Each structure stands twice: as structure tokens, then as C-alpha cells.
Amino acid sequence: DAGITQSPRHKVTETGTPVTLRCHQTENHRYMYWYRQDPGHGLRLIHYSYGVKDTDKGEVSDGYSVSRSKTEDFLLTLESATSSQTSVYFCAISENRDNEKLFFGSGTQLSVL
Amino acid sequence: AQKVTQAQTEISVVEKEDVTLDCVYETRDTTYYLFWYKQPPSGELVFLIRRNSFDEQNEISGRYSWNFQKSTSSFNFTITASQVVDSAVYFCALSRGILYGGATNKLIFGTGTLLAVQP
Numbered sequence: 001d002a003g004i005t006q007s008p009r010h011k012v013t014e015t016g017t018p019v020t021l022r023c024h025q026t027e028n029h030r031y032m033y034w035y036r037q038d039p040g041h042g043l044r045l046i047h048y049s050y051g052v053k054d055t056d057k058g059e060v061s062d063g064y065s066v067s068r069s070k071t072e073d074f075l076l077t078l079e080s081a082t083s084s085q086t087s088v089y090f091c092a093i094s095e096n097r098d099n100e101k102l103f104f105g106s107g108t109q110l111s112v113l
Numbered sequence: 114a115q116k117v118t119q120a121q122t123e124i125s126v127v128e129k130e131d132v133t134l135d136c137v138y139e140t141r142d143t144t145y146y147l148f149w150y151k152q153p154p155s156g157e158l159v160f161l162i163r164r165n166s167f168d169e170q171n172e173i174s175g176r177y178s179w180n181f182q183k184s185t186s187s188f189n190f191t192i193t194a195s196q197v198v199d200s201a202v203y204f205c206a207l208s209r210g211i212l213y214g215g216a217t218n219k220l221i222f223g224t225g226t227l228l229a230v231q232p
Binding site: 033035040041042043044045048058088090092101102103104105106107 | 117119148150155156157158159160163204206219220222223224225
């Protein structure tokens, strides 16, 4: 199993509060991704990173920011959480960019009340 | 635009039955990749297969087989002699080929098919 740890595994928060989710990998892979999973939508890419301090937006990036100060850590921040951001968040990693398979973390269940 | 359609929301079969999960994709790219992932009840997504657009050979891995047909833009997944452990949500996904630059692992996922295998 790929060494990917997401924290926290579960979180309940209130509307308007900032929330940070963490993804930590021990594989030294260059590429990291944040996806959200919602019923009827499958998984959708929020942000991705192609190196330390190098990030870019995915298809549903509004309301989210990311940071990557170290190879092993990729943080996802909800600047001001809304109920529409209630979701399961998955971190994924890949060694290369060229259509390699992704390794996924176990997910974070986030509920915004 | 790229799109993946998994029209089967839920499928229920009895153990030992064969089952086919459908995947239809849309893309204007000439080079692309298709994937299948499995999400068991534990929640973590597990890679099953990757196929590039130039390789239309079918693939078999144990009880699993995949049928890729560019003519119908389909990449269907068949489980032979299903088992209870096959119960999961299965996702089909699409990504662009390297010719289009950027991080090509930006997968476009279908909405998934929930497979329930009854004992």
C-alpha cells in the first residue's frame, strides 16, 4: 500500500470557519492531488501540485486553496466553509505526470453544518 | 469537453453470476487514457487497469476482463463468477494524453456503479 495519510479522517465544522485538511505521503512522489467525492458526481479534481510550491487549479477550485511547502505534505484549505463543501475529500499521489495510476488516501469525511 | 458516463447506478447480482459494468466516454483527443478504479466499503480507491487509446486489445486478469472499443467509445468491465468481495463502487475515468501537456493525471471520473454481490 502506498504511504498516504490523510488527517483528520472525520471533521464536523460550522459554516464560515476555515478548515485545513492534510495529506502526508512517504513515497517521495512529485505529483499530488485533491479530489472531492459527491453522490452523482463521482470524483472531481480540486487542486493539484507538480512540485514544492507548484500548484494549479482543477475543475472545482472555487472556495479552496492549497499549499505545498514540502514534498511530503499537501494541504487543502477551505477558506470559509460552506454547506456545499460537505463531502469526502481524497488525496492522491503519482510518481510521474504521464497518465500513471494514482494512489489514493483513505479520505476525509467533512461535514459543514 | 471530456466526459465519462456510467449509466448503471446500481447493479445487484448473486454470487457466481457474471456482470458487466458499462463505461462510455467522450473526448476529442486522439491520445487519451482510460482507467478503472474500485472503491470497496472501506472507502479507499484502488487502481485496477489503465488502457491507452492506441491499444484496443482486450485484457484479462483473473476473473476481470476489459473490452475497449474506440468505435463505440466504450471501455466496459466484466467480472466473471462474481464473489461477495467484489461488492464495491467501480469508477471509470479518462485523462488526456501527454501530447496535450500539463499534468496529465487530471482524471475525469464517471459517477460510479455500485455493485452488490449477494451470497
